[in-house]
Amino acid sequence: MVPKNFRYTKEHEWVAVEGGTGTVGITDFAQQQLGDIVYVELPEVGRSVIAGETLGTIESVKAVSEIYSPVGGTVSEVNGALADSPEKLNHDPHGSAWICRLTLSDPAEAGGLLDAAAYEALIGK
Amino acid sequence: MTIEPGLRQTPLHRAHVEAGARMVPFAGWHMPVQYTGVMDEHVAVRTRAGLFDVSHMGEITVRGPQALAFLQHLTCNDVSKLAAGRIQYSALMTPNGAFIDDLLVHRMAENDYFLVVNAANTPKDVSWVLEHARSYDVEARDASEEWAQIAIQGPQALAIVKELSAEDPSPIRYYGFVRTDVCGVPCILSRTGYTGEDGFEIYCAPEAAERIWYAILGEGARAGIVPVGLGARDTLRLEAKMALYGNDIDDTTTVLEADLGWIVKLEKGPFVGSDVLARQKAEGVRRKLVGFETEGRAVARHGYPAFVGGEAAGPVRSGSFAPFLKKNIGLVYLPRGAWDPGTRFEVEIRGRREPATVVPTPFYKRAR
Numbered sequence: 001m002v003p004k005n006f007r008y009t010k011e012h013e014w015v016a017v018e019g020g021t022g023t024v025g026i027t028d029f030a031q032q033q034l035g036d037i038v039y040v041e042l043p044e045v046g047r048s049v050i051a052g053e054t055l056g057t058i059e060s061v062k063a064v065s066e067i068y069s070p071v072g073g074t075v076s077e078v079n080g081a082l083a084d085s086p087e088k089l090n091h092d093p094h095g096s097a098w099i100c101r102l103t104l105s106d107p108a109e110a111g112g113l114l115d116a117a118a119y120e121a122l123i124g125k
Numbered sequence: 126m127t128i129e130p131g132l133r134q135t136p137l138h139r140a141h142v143e144a145g146a147r148m149v150p151f152a153g154w155h156m157p158v159q160y161t162g163v164m165d166e167h168v169a170v171r172t173r174a175g176l177f178d179v180s181h182m183g184e185i186t187v188r189g190p191q192a193l194a195f196l197q198h199l200t201c202n203d204v205s206k207l208a209a210g211r212i213q214y215s216a217l218m219t220p221n222g223a224f225i226d227d228l229l230v231h232r233m234a235e236n237d238y239f240l241v242v243n244a245a246n247t248p249k250d251v252s253w254v255l256e257h258a259r260s261y262d263v264e265a266r267d268a269s270e271e272w273a274q275i276a277i278q279g280p281q282a283l284a285i286v287k288e289l290s291a292e293d294p295s296p297i298r299y300y301g302f303v304r305t306d307v308c309g310v311p312c313i314l315s316r317t318g319y320t321g322e323d324g325f326e327i328y329c330a331p332e333a334a335e336r337i338w339y340a341i342l343g344e345g346a347r348a349g350i351v352p353v354g355l356g357a358r359d360t361l362r363l364e365a366k367m368a369l370y371g372n373d374i375d376d377t378t379t380v381l382e383a384d385l386g387w388i389v390k391l392e393k394g395p396f397v398g399s400d401v402l403a404r405q406k407a408e409g410v411r412r413k414l415v416g417f418e419t420e421g422r423a424v425a426r427h428g429y430p431a432f433v434g435g436e437a438a439g440p441v442r443s444g445s446f447a448p449f450l451k452k453n454i455g456l457v458y459l460p461r462g463a464w465d466p467g468t469r470f471e472v473e474i475r476g477r478r479e480p481a482t483v484v485p486t487p488f489y490k491r492a493r
Contacts, residue, residue, distance in 0.1 A: 035356070036164040038446040039422040057475065059424050061163040061446050062356050086422075 001125075002027060003094050007070065007110045008119035014094065015070040015102075017110045022071055024055065025098040026089065029123045034060040037089045040082040043100055047075045051109065055100060058089065071109045073102030135180035136273045136331040137338055144352055151355055152245035154181040159354040166357035167448035170320055171489075174279035174345055175353035179319075179326070180334060183247030184272045185240040185254055189263035192236045199257055199397055200230060201380055203390035207232045212300045212317055215388055217242075217250060218398030222379040222405065226250050226370055229317065231302060239313070241274075243370050257397075273334035277341055278324030278361075280491075281348040286325050288344050289337075290314060294325065308333075308340040319358065321365025321489050363454065364447050364489035366416055372427055373414055373442045373456050381405045382458065383414045412458040414442065416486035417470070419453045421479050425472040426455075432471045432478065433463040441472060447488060454488050455481075 006014040012030035016023045031037065041057040049055060050072040058065045078100045082088060088097040104110075114122065132155040141148060146157035157178065159166060169175050187196060196204045202215035209232050217225040226246040231239040242250045251267040258265035277286060286294045292305035294314060302315035313328040329337055342350060359369065368374045374383045381389060381402055391403050419425050424446055431439025444455030455472075463470060466485045471478040 035159060036162050036448075039424065041423065057423075059422075059446075061360060061448060062158070064424070064426065083422075 002116050002119055004116045006094070007113035007115060008122075009068065009070045009113060010122060011068050012123075013068060013070045015110050015113065017104065017107060020104050020107055021076065022073060022102045022104050022107075022110060023098050024067075024070060024100050024102060026058065026067060026093055027119070027123075028093050030065070031090050031093045034058060034063055034065055036061045037086045040086045040089065040099070042078040042080075042082065043075045045075050045078060049073065049075070049102070050105075058086075067099060069102070070113055071102065072105040074105075075100050076103045077101040133181075135178055136334040137178040137180060137275075140335060140338055141178065141352075146352070146354060149355070152181060152243075154244060156181060157352070157354040159356045160352050163354075163356040163360060164448045166351055166353040167360050169349065169351045170279045170322055170353060170357065170361055171449045172280065173349040173351075174277060174281040174285060174324075175320075175351055175357070176338065176341055176345070177276040177278065177353050177358060178274075178334075178338070179276050180273040180331070181244035182274050183242040183244060183250060183267070183269040184328070185242065185251060185265060186268045187238040187240065187254070187258070187263055187265045189236055189261070191261040192238055192263050195258060195261040195263045195265075196230065196238060197393060197396060198261075199254065200228070201390065201396060201398065201402070202230070202388045203393040204230060204232075204238075205393065209234050210301055210303065212302060212315060213388075214300075216380050216385070217253060218380065218402075219376055220398055220401070222381070222398035222401035223376045224370065224374045224378060224380065224383070225253055225376065227368060227374060229315075231313070231315070239268075246370060271330065272328050273331045275327045275329070275334060275337055275341070276318055276324065277327065277345075277350075278318045278320040278322045278353075279350075280323060281345065281350065282322070282324040285341060285345040285348060285350065286314070289340055297325075308337050310337060312337075319365075319367055320361040321367070321487065322361075322491055357448070360445050360448050363443050363445055363456070364449060364487070366456070366487040368414075369443060378414070378458070379405060379410070382410045382412055409461065412438075412460050413464045414456055414458050415464045415483050416488055417455050417457055417472075417481045418484050419455070419472060419479055419481045421453070421474075423474045423479060424453050425474055425479065425481060430473040431457050431459070431481070432473070433459060434470075438463065438470065439472070444472075450488055454484075459483065
């Protein structure tokens with residue numbers, strides 16, 4: 001089960017939109033695929049990104065994976081807790097282990113992403 | 126679950142799938158990369174015990190009046206020093222002294238040897254060995270189909286095997302083996318491994334593998350044994366600085382460059398690759414495989430470029446977060462002058478050059 005109010009990318013990121021702010025993370029499916037996460041490279045606050053641009057990098061013991069921004073915007077906040085405790089991403093990827101918050105360029109943009117049902121179909125749930 | 130066509134399955138395939146392992150293609154086999162997670166499995170082997178299916182490894186038997194002379198010609202270690210019941214780490218080399226493969230040579234009896242080679246190299250090794258065997262009075266044979274292999278590694282391994290083995294395994298020395306029954310099944314029981322821990326590698330008939338696998342998991346349950354996948358096998362061997370063919374050693378790196386001079390016995394007489402190795406030994410190698418650490422959280426992985434004083438070196442051969450040591454480590458070939466412990470160099474990680482330091486190896490050595 002993935003949260004119903006999030007929107008998803010085919011690359012397994014999620015975005016939760018509240019007003020003009022979008023919170024971005026990776027999905028539980030993504031963390032399972034990566035395995036034990038040992039490092040999260042977070043974006044810099046103030047950086048502007050467009051949808052599909054690299055926001056950061058996640059490293060597990062076995063793999064390296066880019067985090068692609070699901071939508072365009074400016075990074076307003078990063079989850080600094082992940083710098084010290086990257087393993088939180090294995091435990092609560094849809095909650096406390098969010099990656100960053102964006103001030104959205106276009107709050108309607110997320111509407112073009114996958115909804116929960118479409119994402120669950122994608123990952124075969 | 127979907128299985129890619131053409132992938133081979135070990136006799137323990139069903140056990141892995143039932144245990145919920147994540148299965149991946151590896152060297153043409155469908156193998157478990159992890160069961161619960163690389164970190165947990167790695168730490169279990171360092172502190173308790175872990176069980177590995179390594180049935181994908183290849184086995185070659187060499188028998189006949191000229192078996193010793195043949196293996197002296199084909200491998201770099203001195204097989205004449207190998208007593209029955211003992212095992213030697215060695216290498217098959219190209220005429221340039223580079224690796225065709227690294228391997229274990231078991232001396233079963235007079236004129237009777239059992240070679241264990243890497244899965245990815247088995248067809249190549251078999252061709253090489255069989256082709257050269259034609260010039261000797263030996264019978265060399267690919268016996269890979271006749272053997273499953275299960276490794277039990279960790280500080281609790283001996284106590285667990287002791288309960289299941291007909292013969293007491295305690296007196297078996299490191300790199301020694303016995304032929305005995307394990308769970309009532311005839312096995313080769315070797316005190317060897319690829320983790321840096323005490324433990325055993327158990328060779329048995331494929332049809333007996335499940336019985337031994339489940340018996341060990343049952344017997345070891347109280348001691349906290351867990352099945353371990355290829356993911357932790359790789360991080361364990363890296364902490365112990367045991368070479369991996371295809372990463373650290375290959376047909377472009379010589380045995381001396383790989384810092385494995387202790388298995389090169391030039392004094393035994395000429396063998397395939399000995400001319401180049403003798404010259405390298407006399408002149409000194411130009412590069413050497415060394416261990417390094419990086420301080421940043423980003424991992425310097427296989428293939429990442431390395432730089433010594435701005436000059437390209439490397440690339441990184443193996444690199445990982447080390448789950449027991451809790452730091453980032455790796456192996457790289459560095460030129461003379463840059464390979465001593467304490468030397469600083471750089472590794473390029475996603476476009477950024479990060480500082481790295483040569484460190485003594487092995488990274489991890491168990492307390493004895």
